[in-house]
Amino acid sequence: MIGVFYGLVAVGLALLFGVMRYMNIAHGSFIVIGGYISFWLFTLWRVDPFVSIPVVMFAMFLLGLIVYKVLFSPLGKFPEGLRLGNSMLITFGLILVLDNVCALLWTSDVKTITTPYSGKVFEFLNVRLPFISMAVMGVTLIVVIALHFFLNRTYFGKSIRATAEDWEAASLLGINIGRTYLVACGISIALAGAAGTAVALMYSINPYGGLEWLLTAMVVLVFAGLGNIKGVFLAGLLFGVLEQLSVFFVGSHYRPVVGLGIFILILLIRPQGLFKQ
């Protein structure tokens, strides 16, 4: 179940990397910010977090546009080989800024969204399922399917895929690469916002919790092999299942160990990833 959510986190990161070849280390921090926005909406105006997801995504989309304009587009003047490294440096700096802004705005206390239905549990064939997790899973699936639909069925979505494959050829067909990058960056960060809302609902958020999510997302990316969004999402699912199974067998203390163990194993055995053609 958590796997669906891992998938969402990783897909956002993969989209940006796939299209622009930029690694956004601050992806986790954007997740945290998304969480805080929905936390605000909930505590200040009593907006239900599930209702606020579209609002959060839209706000984060706008934030993504700003991030692209201010930080990413100047990177374009570097030669291709230097862009990846520089994007990592810049976003690493961004983490420091964002995390501390969060700490200023929302203090470093752990925050969580507790809705009236937070403790509710479904009973289905004698299996007890927490309501929140099920709802988050449903929403996540909708978001990812919508993204898939956008990338595969709409003209603009296809142009994003074309740019990801070969930006030069895409520009030779009249596709405005700058605009494609801009929108892709916005979507990537909007996805982080959706994930953030889910985190605030299912777990808790604090200003410095972003790196943990980034780590998970990167492990999933390596798991999948960089490339297609579907593969990344499946890898997220698989990784979540493996992690949960490991909790059952070796206990939850060792969960990160198992996750990173799998990571190393994949790098050793199949460095190109599980789903890379």
Added chain:
Amino acid sequence: MLEVDKIDVYYGDLKALWEVSLVIKEGEIVVLFGSNGAGKSTTLRTISGLLRAATGSITFNGLNLMEQAVHRIVELGIGLVPEEKKIFRGMTVLENLEMGAFLGSARQAKNTTMKWVYEVFPVLKERRKQKAGTLSGGEQQMLLISRALMSQPKLLMIDELSFGLAPLLVQNLFRTMRQIHESTGISILLVEQNVRMALEFSDRGYIIENGSVVAEGRAQDFLNSQQVKDAYFGIALEE
């Protein structure tokens, strides 16, 4: 239609083009030839905006292209079929063609253009649902040309039509290009290794050596010139 006037182009500190000038008139087929690394592809890439000229000017129907973004130049009506097989391998043939018609007016005419492209290259219609990466070399070249045609260019620039293809296939491609030219009146600027075939196909030609234009003339005159034969027909004779 297209006027390139004394452009200098650099790769970093390396000077690749020295005062290259050329002219293409409406409806003309022009070939650019010369040895490897002479600057033919560089010229095409500069016209399409992928590279920038340091000095000189490029105008298309009176419009200055020097400051235009790559996608704007496409919008103005210049299409480039790049040298390497730059198809979108992970997308279907149909999606590749759709990308060709990305821009406003081309998108409106998409269905008509696509129908015409399928008539010209029936094999693409058969394979339209296939991933473009699974096509053979010749089919990929057809897809590249078709994709560029989808944007309804007034001037089509082709970098190495014959690259890596069997001679018979190349002959067929040239024949098809001739048909396309005759039915649409499109202007073509060609860069080609197979000089003899290209000259037979063209109206005029330019020879580029070491980054400068060293000769210009009618294709027929080049075909008759012993010097050109000795220097550039080697490849064709080996067939």
